[in-house]
Amino acid sequence: MKKRTKAVIAIVLSILALASLGGYIMSQKRNHQEKTITSSSKRDDKEAIKQKQLAYLKEHEQEIIDFVKAQSPKVESVQIDWDQTQWSDGGLTTPEYYMNVYGRINHIEESGWGVDIPINDDESMDMGGMFMLHEPTIRGEPIG
Structure with missing residues (x-):
């Protein structure tokens, strides 16, 4: 048992x-x-x-266009390449987040420019804080 x-x-x-x-x-x-x-x-x-x-x-595309045009009197027209828009952080020294907007000028294929637009803590865009990521260039040369 x-x-x-x-x-x-x-x-x-x-x-x-x-x-x-x-x-x-x-x-x-x-x-x-x-x-x-x-x-x-x-x-x-x-x-x-x-x-x-x-x-x-x-x-607010026109604000971006006007900002890029203001960089040089040689910029007659601005084309924004929305497909190249990126989101990034500022890195080690600046923890802010940005949207990076890129495009061309004067309908020239070998031209380029870049603008950073800060993203606020509430996820809104700070258009007033917009600055040039890189100045307008043609074939890699600044247009001045």
Whole structure:
């Protein structure tokens, strides 16, 4: 009888151990799914913010054009390449975030310019803080 009781106890303990292990595995899967959903939501939120920022800049395109034109009287027209727009941080010395906007001048393929526009803490754009990332150039040479 003692052998039988020990066997039953061993079986019951094994079942309890497997049930506990199964519960642990299920909770880990659920936590992983929640983290994945949260990460996905954060990515979606960041992407939505970026799209709003880009839309805002497109609405204020003329301000960017006027700013680039003001850099040199030789700039007659400004073309913005929205596909090259980037989001970046300032690096080690300046922790601010920026949108980098690039384009060409005077419809010249080998020309270029770059403007940084600061992003405020509330994710809005600081058009007043806009500055030249690199001055207008043609074939790599400043146009002066």
